[in-house]
Amino acid sequence: MRGSVPTTSTLPLPRRPLGPDAPAAACRAAGPEDRARLWYENVLGWPTVPGRPLRLRAGVLFDVLDVPAEAGAGGLRHLAPGSPVALSGDRMRLLVAAGSAEELPGLLDWLEWGAVTLDLRILGAGATLEAPPPPAGAAGEPVQGAAVWLRPPGPGCVADAALPAMPAVGREGSAPDLVRLVDTVAALCHRARLRRACAGPAAGRRDQPLAFS
Template sequence: MARALPRPRSPLSTVRRWYEDELGWPTTGTEPVELLTGLRFDVLEMPADAGRAVLRRMPRTGPVALLRPVRGGKRAEDRPKLLLLIAPGGAEELPEILEWLEWGALAADLTARGAGERMPAPAPPSGGTASGGCGAREAAGWVRPPRPGYEAENRLPSTGFGTGIGDGGGAPDLVRLVSAAATECLRARLVRARNRQSDRAYGDQPLAFSNASRMSAGTRPRSFTL
């Protein structure tokens, strides 16, 4: 009697196994594979040009992924995005942090994915097939890949007592990270406008300056003046 040969392992199942077994990150049971946010981590999302500047300013931020739309376009949401992993709960805190820093007008550029949401699963850094598949809207790849044993929640940017010191890796606290990201989002807008890639063509909101940007320019807000 002929024996059935074992079926070859699917590249997508290899991707799912790496995240679930090596990192302990929950994934969706669908193809393409996606990572569930709000459980082991949240995601801070921004335009790639702003995100690259943030990475230059903060060399230790935790895992970072580059997200590209499968189909190009001229809308703001069709630009490549950088996804910075932050501690769970950070997505819920983002609007309040932006308001506190007076960067509320940048909410369209600086967003987050948290509980009940997901992100595309990049191919493992050891190689393999990316998780993009038929019908996928986004494809992602690691810029700073996670390492087993390093991506625990207390080693990702967060707020609370003791943050900002880092846990062996020197990760910034969430407020510092959001402040830097908001500043770079504004600078990226100005560069795009200067290059005649106006934000109006992408349907973005008007430019706005926060207290932080005015202080860096040497003009202190009245509320900060003694």
């Protein structure tokens, strides 16, 4: 005999097909942070980092341009309407196309910002990002956290044509342009730095006590 005939107890049970509401049902059944992880992984398809607190992997589907909130607000006009934007304290995180981190140093040099100290950085491959709580209603009650979604993400929002990227053959003229975005936020970062530098000595003089003879 080639082997014993399998019985019903040894046969693998058929998997129950997942309906369209399965991710949402799973989110409701888990705890707050587990619901958030399920929402990011199952609904958006974004990779997360194991462990707590919940963090997202940069450099896979998107990179993240991290700038002061004032500078980021000025760059919003260069984003597509559905492009996700997060806010954490006084910092704004703009999602850009994956691979942008490698392009940024050369791009800043080309824009003649390379020799200027700028308060901006970019998170690319190997970096992680604090995961803001999902928007209300997306995965139950939001978890507590410092970061929030200013423009919440949705399925398909990080497609190549949706996020700012370097100009390339095949990209439509209306596609978000990383060059314009970086030039705008760099100029605003530099302007804010000059404003602080000019205000510093004056502020120091105002804080000095008045001298009477």
